[in-house]
Amino acid sequence: MSTIYSRIEHARTADAVTRQIEALILEGVLRDGDRLPGERELAAQMEVSRPILRDALKALEARGLLVTRQGGGTQVADVVGEVFAAPMRELIASHPKATADYLEYRREIEAVAAEMAARRATEADKALLSGIVARMKxxxxxxxxxxEAEIDVEFHNAVGECVHNFVLLHTLRSCYRLLAEGVFYSRARIYHLPGARDELLAQHGAIYEAIRDGDPGAARAAAVAHIAYVQEASAEAERTGEWERVAGLRLRHRSDAGAQQVKSRASRTKRSAAAGS
Incomplete structure (x- = not known):
């Protein structure tokens, strides 16, 4: 069975174990919530004693990089964290300009990420992206x-991993956490626009192909085109939603007015009949 953990080569110390796990977290190999193998298995994979491994895990847990849960083993802690505190997320979610600013930011940072990924992606990176695109289809x-929304985030995270830049990778992860939580806009509304799902699939495919082919210019252009489309689709979904809301109000108002008119006519007819008798 393949493993992401490697043998500790020289000094088999807790520090050496700590550095290896730190690197796996920093490089994005280990993600928030990922569970480490059991103590016996991990010690065997790293070829260190269980007391040494235990000391390393305790040190990492003390620093907030790992957490141990009852019945859940040892897991990677939430090291990415939130870009904004809850009150700020609630505030920006209610202001349309925040969505525009968020997409503008994504357009620029994803253009850089795609371009760098096309320059730096390894064969293993490309294989990972290929598998994600296959599942996306x-x-x-x-x-x-x-x-679709879930694998969309997974694809963009994978592009970030292809860059092999720690800061950019974790910045993107924080950015996509906001996307996954639906803070800025509803992707479901975009998916329901005519042709949107097919268009988004094609755009992700174009980004992947440019990275696969090692074409930085095409990768940047594909990423920019993708976010530009999302910007336009978001605005269209917003307009459509507003139109539907107003149309619903009109329908309800006119239905109520019509009912009132029928009621008034019935009342007048009743009074006229009473007067004639």
Whole structure:
């Protein structure tokens, strides 16, 4: 069975174990919530004694990089964290300009990420992206918007991993956490626009192909085109939603007015009949 952990070569100390796990977290190999192997298995993979491994894990837990949960083993802690505190997320979620600013930021940072990924992606990186795109096509065929939204975030995270820049990787992860939480805009509304799902799939494919082919210019252009489309689609979904809201108000108002008119006519007819008798 393959493993991401490697043998500690020279000084088999807790510090050496700590540095290896730190690097796996920093490089994005280990993500928030990932569970480490059991103590016996991990010690065997690293070829260190269990007391040494235990000391390393305790040190990492004390620093907030790992957490141990009852019945859940040892897991990577939430090291990415939140870009904004909850009150700020609630505030920006209610202001349309925040969505525009967020997408503008994504357009620029994703353009840089895609360009760098095309220059730096290894064969293993490309294989990972290829697998994600294959699953993206399968999910697309199923027509499940929630699953499409989930793999959308996974794809963009994987592009960030291809850059091999720690700061950019974790900045992007924080950015996509906001996307996954739906703070800025509803992707489900975009998916329901005519042709949007097919267009988004094609755009992700174009980004992947440019990275696969090692074409930085095409990768940047594909990333910019993708976010530009999301910007336009978000605005269109917002307009459509507003139109639907107003149309609903009109319909309700006119239905109420019509009912009132019918009621008034009935009342007048009743009074006239009473007067004639």
């Amino acid at each position: 399968e999910v697309h065929s199923s027509g499940d918007p929630d699953a």
